Amino acid sequence: QKEVEQNSGPLSVPEGAIASLNCTYSDRGSQSFFWYRQYSGKSPELIMSIYSNGDKEDGRFTAQLNKASQYVSLLIRDSQPSDSATYLCAVSGGSNYKLTFGKGTLLTVNP
Amino acid sequence: NAGVTQTPKFRILKIGQSMTLQCTQDMNHNYMYWYRQDPGMGLKLIYYSVGAGITDKGEVPNGYNVSRSTTEDFPLRLELAAPSQTSVYFCASSYSHSNQPQHFGDGTRLSIL
Numbered sequence: 716q717k718e719v720e721q722n723s724g725p726l727s728v729p730e731g732a733i734a735s736l737n738c739t740y741s742d743r744g745s746q747s748f749f750w751y752r753q754y755s756g757k758s759p760e761l762i763m764s765i766y767s768n769g770d771k772e773d774g775r776f777t778a779q780l781n782k783a784s785q786y787v788s789l790l791i792r793d794s795q796p797s798d799s800a801t802y803l804c805a806v807s808g809g810s811n812y813k814l815t816f817g818k819g820t821l822l823t824v825n826p
Numbered sequence: 827n828a829g830v831t832q833t834p835k836f837r838i839l840k841i842g843q844s845m846t847l848q849c850t851q852d853m854n855h856n857y858m859y860w861y862r863q864d865p866g867m868g869l870k871l872i873y874y875s876v877g878a879g880i881t882d883k884g885e886v887p888n889g890y891n892v893s894r895s896t897t898e899d900f901p902l903r904l905e906l907a908a909p910s911q912t913s914v915y916f917c918a919s920s921y922s923h924s925n926q927p928q929h930f931g932d933g934t935r936l937s938i939l
Contacts, residue, residue, distance in 0.1 A: 747925040758916055758930040766925060803868065813884070814870040814928060
């Protein structure tokens with residue numbers, strides 16, 4: 716069974732700092748990786764997708780993928796209080812093409 | 827753009843009652859999914875559908891049923907509500923599976939008392 720593990724958190728960073736969110740996955744054949752942001756009481760919202768090794772940048776967000784280490788991370792630069800949310804890592808492909816979610820990491824950005 | 831629309835947003839049921847959670851999408855997506863999310867837990871897949879007339883079980887299908895008569899609609903049925911089904915339910919859709927991201931509805935918050 717595919718497993719996706721995230722650092723349990725909660726993670727607290729000051730405004731303007733870099734927030735680093737980590738995720739490991741068990742299925743070596745996984746091919747697609749997503750980061751979703753979920754504000755309290757709201758639905759998950761896709762913020763990043765990454766499919767190949769290396770870095771992918773989108774504004775203040777950078778996703779990093781290392782398939783050899785089965786590791787994917789999300790960096791948020793210049794963190795803002797509006798970034799305070801739970802971040803969900805999701806993985807698909809390999810032996811199970813369905814999307815598997817981690818439990819999420821709660822991020823709090825303090826003004 | 828409506829995207830994925832879920833109704834109702836909130837519902838309280840008594841033990842043993844039944845109800846249907848509605849989900850419709852206007853993006854012409856083939857794949858649709860139902861998840862439940864319990865506090866502090868990730869999203870658990872209940873059922874999914876790869877197209878009209880085709881459905882399959884996910885991780886936690888017990889106590890639920892689905893149907894997919896059209897591309898747009900994917901209702902979730904609870905036949906005999908139990909307290910363990912108290913949760914937030916999300917419907918999602920994607921153009922295809924695996925490498926395509928899923929788009930979520932706003933959720934239905936369901937309490938069984």
